[in-house]
Amino acid sequence: xxxxxxxxxxxxxxxxxxxxxxxxxxxxxxxxxxxxxxxxxxxxxxxxxxxxxxxxxxxxxxxxxxxxxxxxxxxxxxxxxxxxxxxxxxxxxxxxxxxxxxxxxxxxxxxxxxxxxxxxxxxxxxxxxxxxxxxxxxxxxxxxxxxxxxxxxxxxxxxxxxxxxxxxxxxxxxxxxxxxxxxxxxxxxxxxxxxxxxxxxxxxxxxxxxxxxxxxxxxxxxxxxxxxxxxxxxxxxxxxxxxxxxxxxxxxxxxxxxxxxxxxxxxxxxxxxxxxxxxxxxxxxxxxxxxxxxxxxxxxxxxxxxxxxxxxxxxxxxxxxxxxxxxxxxxxxxx
Numbered sequence: 337x338x339x340x341x342x343x344x345x346x347x348x349x350x351x352x353x354x355x356x357x358x359x360x361x362x363x364x365x366x367x368x369x370x371x372x373x374x375x376x377x378x379x380x381x382x383x384x385x386x387x388x389x390x391x392x393x394x395x396x397x398x399x400x401x402x403x404x405x406x407x408x409x410x411x412x413x414x415x416x417x418x419x420x421x422x423x424x425x426x427x428x429x430x431x432x433x434x435x436x437x438x439x440x441x442x443x444x445x446x447x448x449x450x451x452x453x454x455x456x457x458x459x460x461x462x463x464x465x466x467x468x469x470x471x472x473x474x475x476x477x478x479x480x481x482x483x484x485x486x487x488x489x490x491x492x493x494x495x496x497x498x499x500x501x502x503x504x505x506x507x508x509x510x511x512x513x514x515x516x517x518x519x520x521x522x523x524x525x526x527x528x529x530x531x532x533x534x535x536x537x538x539x540x541x542x543x544x545x546x547x548x549x550x551x552x553x554x555x556x557x558x559x560x561x562x563x564x565x566x567x568x569x570x571x572x573x574x575x576x577x578x579x580x581x582x583x584x585x586x587x588x589x590x591x592x593x594x595x596x597x598x599x600x601x602x603x604x605x606x607x608x609x610x611x612x613x614x615x616x617x618x619x620x621x622x623x624x625x626x627x628x629x630x631x632x633x634x635x636x637x638x639x640x641x642x643x644x645x646x647x648x649x650x651x652x653x654x655x656x657x658x659x660x661x662x663x664x665x666x667x668x669x670x671x
Contacts, residue, residue: 341445341493345646348449348486350468355655357467358427358452384577387545390606393571393585396563403613404620410437411501411528412635413491416643418652425454426475429652430483432490433643436499437635444642447490448650451482477511484515491519495528500610500617502636506534507582507599517580520601529609531618532582532599535631539597542572559586559595568615569595573602587619590628 411434418429429450436443451468452459453475472478495501501523507516523530542555552558559569568587575581581602588595598618600610621633630637 341447341490343443343445345446345448348447348468351448351450353467354450354452354469357469385541386573386575387541388573390571390573390583395570397568397615398564399566399568399615399619401566403616404623405613405616406439406620406624407437407500407617408439409496409499410617410621410635411435411496411499412437412633412639413487413495413501413503414636414639414643415487416640416647418647424456424459425452426479427452428479428482429647429650430486431643431647431650432487433639433646434491434494434501435635435639435642436496437638442635442638444639445494446642446646447486447494448646449482449486450652453478480511480515484512484519488515488519488522492522495523495526497526497528499527500529500531500614502621502633503530503532504632504636504640505532506537506597507532507601508576508580513580524601524604524609529604530601531610531614533632533636534597534599535594537597541574556586556594556597559588559597563588563595565589565591566619571605573606575602587615587622589619589622589631593628593631596622596631 413432413434415433416431418427420427427450429448432447432449434445436445449468451470453470453472455472455475457471459469470478470482491501507513507520509516520530537554537556539555543549543552543558549555549558552561563569563586565588569585571583571585573581573583583600583602583605584597586595586597604610618633621635622631624634625632625637626634632640
């Protein structure tokens with residue numbers, strides 16, 4: 337982690353001037369503010385995609401308690417995003433957060449951005465060159481592109497070398513998929529080995545392609561029925577028609593709780609970059625979290641907590657009032 341990010345919250349260069357520019361938009365009618373997640377899973381189920389079981393990982397394996405240990409160094413990335421829609425466009429504030437854990441402490445770092453997306457030339461014409469007012473014909477696409485660029489910049493500064501990095505979400509995540517694979521290549525180039533975690537998925541690629549999984553509602557349903565707590569499923573190699581690939585498997589942490597899908601870059605996994613103890617380290621993090629109601633590794637939970645608290649500390653809700661936008665809160669997400 338570079339010294340200018342270590343233990344600090346860095347705001348984007350145009351954060352304040354973007355607020356000032358948005359204040360020029362007065363008396364706007366808005367919807368409710370909401371914290372969202374950026375990722376949306378996509379998998380190609382056409383005949384042009386391929387899935388197979390990786391040799392040496394054909395059976396369920398049991399993680400032994402005596403093998404569990406804390407990693408010497410471990411990193412996690414998560415983000416917290418505030419979106420607010422108005423008649424004139426969309427406000428998005430993103431907190432990108434990483435946490436590095438060693439034997440003694442958590443070391444956080446965060447990067448905060450604020451952007452306003454609009455299709456209106458009238459609105460964008462009021463912006464200065466020093467504000468992030470973005471004129472767009474496809475706001476959804478440009479939201480994803482800006483997110484990918486911000487995350488890549490932040491992790492180029494904050495991700496450590498010689499470490500695993502846990503990332504909440506799928507490698508295949510809609511408009512962000514291409515950016516995910518660019519990021520993966522960069523991280524691997526500095527020996528920062530990404531592991532992706534998917535808690536909720538409706539994927540059916542296992543149940544549709546393998547006879548042993550036929551008859552189940554989804555891949556997670558198949559894994560839930562066939563795994564015991566502390567078990568890891570066979571590891572599958574998936575390749576899309578575009579040639580992007582991943583290794584993926586399922587782990588069941590607690591009884592009566594849904595399994596989690598874990599994803600790795602396929603080439604790195606097959607070349608042994610992750611070592612024989614990677615599932616021990618992952619399972620340790622789930623048990624360290626200690627909650628069957630919040631199914632995620634402890635270090636991702638910590639990163640998420642930092643991201644949410646930093647987002648609150650921006651005081652953006654009060655700034656929304658000053659912008660002329662109607663402040664509202666989504667109590668269901670704990671504002």
